[in-house]
Amino acid sequence: MNLLTSSDSLVLWRDTVRDAEKRCAIRLERELETYLVSLLLRYMNQPEIAKQVFARAILEAQQMLERERNTALQEVGDQCLLFAGLFPRAAERRHVKISYFVDIGKTAYATISQQANDLYGSLAMQFVLLMDVLQSIRPYHDLLPLEAYEQWNELGSRRALNILQMYTDSLPVSARKK
Known part of the structure; x- marks a missing residue:
């Protein structure tokens, strides 16, 4: 594990994200990595996001004028990504599944996307991949077998599948309806 000693926050976070990408064998597109x-x-000094109720925030954003709506939806998407990636246990404390954060975050980004290949469209489509990178910031695998199965089965998380395969030599079977 590398000790992070840089006083430059930008370099610190960039190196942290790149280390997480290596841990989960992912290489993000430059635009997504930068984002x-x-x-x-x-958000590193904004603890007030912990109090956010995302479903209400996305509904309130839908009632705003376009410019304000897009800013509010971006914030909802960003905060859901942070929760799903850095604070997945928050879902448990709120009595919701992690898919709650994923679904709302993807919806927020997709709503402000102008086309599928713009930044927000990419954030929506790559949401779980970005979540995997953020979860990999921690250098240890913190998912229990059932949590890993749920994230792989419901969200398609590659990181969760890798962790699940560490628990067993068998291949998991998806319970998703096709």
């Missing part, structure tokens, strides 16, 4: 680093920089 993830800037997201971590923006």
Whole structure:
């Protein structure tokens, strides 16, 4: 494990994200990596997001004028990504599944996307991959077998599948309805 000693927060977060990418064998597109680093920089001193009720926030954002709506939806998407990636146990404390954060975050980004290949469209489509990178910031595998199965089965998390395969030599079977 590398000790992070840089006083430059940008370099610190960039290196942290890149180390997490290596841990989960993912290489993000540069635009997504840059966005993830800037997201971590923006929210590193904002503990008040822990009080956010995301379903209500997305509904309130839908009632705003377009410019305000897009800003509010971006914040909802960003905060859901942080929760799903850095604080997955928050779902348990709120008595919801992690898919709650994923579904709302993807919806928020997709709503402000102008086309499928713009930044917000990419954030929506790659949400689980970004969540995997954020979860990999911690250098240890913290998912229990059932949690790993749920994240793989319901969300398609590659990180969760890798962790699940550490628990067993068998291949998991998806319970998703096709």
